[in-house]
Amino acid sequence: MSPLAWREFSYWMRHYRRTWRGTVVISVANPLLFLTAMGVGLGRLVGPGSAPLHGTPYLQYLAPGLLAAASMQTAFVEAGRPVLTAVRPQGSYRAAVATPLEPRDVHAGHLLFVAFRLLTSASAFVAVLFCFDGFHTPRTLLLVPAALLTGLAFAAPIAAWAVGLDGPTPLMSLLRFVLMPLYMFSGTFFTIGQLPAALRVLARLTPLWHGVDLCRGLAEGTATAGSVLLHTTYLAALAGAGLVAGRRAYTRRLHG
Amino acid sequence: MTDRSPVLEAVAAAGTDPRRVLAYAEALTKVHPGGEVRAVDGIDFTLRRGEAFGFLGANGAGKSTTMRMIACVSRPSGGTLRVLGMDPLRDGARIRARIGVVPQDDSLDMELTVEENLLVYGRYFGLGRARARERARELLEFAQLVEKSDTKVSALSGGMRRRLTIARSLVNDPEILLLDEPTTGLDPQARHVLWDRLFRLKQQGVTLVLTTHYMDEAEQLCDHLVVMDHGRIVAEGSPRELIERHSSPEVLELRFAPGAQQEMAHRLEDIDVADRTEVLPDRVLLYTADGDAALAAVHDRSVQPVATLVRRATLEDVFLTLTGRSLTD
Incomplete structure (x- = not known):
């Protein structure tokens, strides 16, 4: 990476100083509301006795998955619309x-x-997780790099795709028809073992499931070297492919 | 090399000294990816230091595409282009470090303040913090925006935004300033303020390259003009030369009552005081050496216009003669 990239980074940081307030709601407050409502509220109904949870309280089960899903959402929010806005004739990329x-x-x-x-x-x-029972362990810190990698696996391909768009409609379709189903069916809220067999296979192929399973395995301490390697390789490959495609797409669009 | 092209001859005549010839193009061509139309179709031009060089043409003539190639943000499809003695394909970043660009769409950050926009841009060119601040102060002064320094760009008028974009383009002290349609969309007063700033730059020795479809802008600002049409250069010279070469000295404009124009134009067809007659949707133009004599001849033929005007020929007439179309259709 050329040192010139830091100049672009510092532009976005300066821009962020003016706009950060709105992003706090989207990327922090929303997941926390989910965590409280579903983890604490719904969690009372889904007792730790529920077989697929193997004795884990629902909040502990949900939180790592929710973090992975929130990372996907942040990736969409940051690499979707801002890229599209910046590439317009009057945008900052120009x-x-x-x-x-x-x-x-x-x-x-x-x-x-x-x-x-x-x-x-x-x-x-x-x-915030440290405030809840069951997360007072250094293992919880491993969630940060895992969530970052999950986010990058979405952000790099989304940016590569968004830079070639001419309007926001495809972004909305991505959210409705791809990201929302992933959010629901990638093991965020329930184990994919509860899905019909065909859907289960499909879920295992999705990037979000790899992110969710990585985060959950690390948080619960059940991750094996093999599973961590599989998930990180999958996610890193997706991020890497997105970066390569993005570099080409940016050059094509901005130096056409 | 024995048989050199005209452009290279011109370069040689100016001395191959890159301090005089800042840019030249030979058979420069651009076909947009996936497209078939030649947006720029084999043009030659030479840009010399200190001049104000204009690309005049209607929308879609290829002016902006040419500008984007000079600015090294669009790869030429064919031909030769040299800017500041370098090849845009190889040395784009080094060329861009030494030119300034005022794009048609301002591309300012609406969320940031006026000053912040300049600081961000200074950073892009690698200016240190202190130097960027100093430069921003100077440029705000130049652009008459000192009081607006802490205002968000979204709150500025169109004319102020344009002045800020020009200030921004000067952050790196450019040797060439490229302006794409600098006053399109501005009201007359804002245009005059802008022209005044550009004159000032010209006097300071900044080489200006601009595209415009306003003939008054071209006449006011440019020493040297090329007229573009469908990706080609159809004429070249100073505004005065172009008018002398491609138009009669005077023009008689006739307006008729609605519906009467066709019939009246027909009566004027073989009038011998006019070199040429042009029938536009709203008026008839008679190109002539002597407008008053032509007007007298028109009255002799009992043609009754509702309004008449005798005026000197302008670049608009040159454009009409060369392309058969009005500039601002």
Whole structure:
């Protein structure tokens, strides 16, 4: 990565200083409301006696999965609309590529900022988790890098795709038809063992399930070297493919 | 090299000294990816230090695409382009470090303040914090925006935003300033303020390259013009030269009552005081050496216009003659 990418990163940081308030609601308050309502409220109904939970309280089961899903959502919020806005003729990418920065610097710098957002959101989430029973362990800290990797596995491909769009409609379709079903059926709220066999196979192929299972395994201390390796390889491959595709797509769009 | 192209000859005549020729193009062509139309179709031009160089043409003539190639944000599909002695394909970043760009869409950050927009841009060019602040202060002064320094850009008028965009383009002290349609969409007063700033830059020796479809802008600002149509250069010279070469000195404009125009134009067809007659949707133009004599001849033929105007020929007439179309259709 060229040092010029840091100039793009510092632009997004300055922009963020003006706009951070709204993002706190989306990336921290929303998951926390979910955590409280479903973990504590619904959790009373889903007792630890429920067979698939193997004695784990529902809140402890839910929280790591919810963090992975929240990371996916942050990735969408940060790499979807902002990329689309920045690439318009009047957008900030157009200003940046008129300077010594190359499209690949703009790409790298913006994704650095997205990584920063994923990191801060995951850290805030984990900080709050420490307030709940069952998370007072250093293991909980492992959730931060796991959530970051999950987020990047979504952010890099989304940015690569969004930079080529001409309007926001496809982004809304992505949210409705891809991300929402993933949110619901990737083991966030219940084990995918409860899904019909065909759906179970499908769920195991989705990136969010790998993120959820990675986070949950680390938080509960049930992760094996093999499962961690499988999940991280899958997620890193997706992020890597997204980065390669993104670099090409940025150059095509901004230096067309 | 024995048989050199005209452009290279021109470069040689100016001295190959890159301090005089800032940019040149030869058979420069652009076909957009996936497209078939040649947006720019084999153009030649030479840009010399200190001049104000204009690309005049209607929308879609290829002006902005040419500007984007000079600015090194669009790859030429064919031909030769050199900017500041370098090849945009190889040295894009180094060229961009030494030019300034005022895009048609301002591309300012609406959420940031006026000053912050300049600081961010200074950072893009690698200016240190203190230097960026100092430069921002100077430029705010130049753009007459000092009092607006802490205002969000979204609260500025169109003219102020445009002035800020020009200030921003000067952050790196550019040798060439590229302005794409600098006053499109501005009210007359804002245009004059902007022209005044551009004149000032010109006097300071900044080389200006601008595109416009306003003939008054081209006449006011440009020393050298190329007229573009359908991706090609159809004429080139100073505004005065273009008018002398491609139009008669005077023009008689005739307006008729609605519906009467066709019939009246027909009566004027073989009038011999006019070199050429042009029938526009709203008026008839007679190109002539002597407008008053032409007007007298028109009255002799018992043609009754509701309004008449004798005026000197302008670039609009040059454009009409060369392309058969009005500039601002």
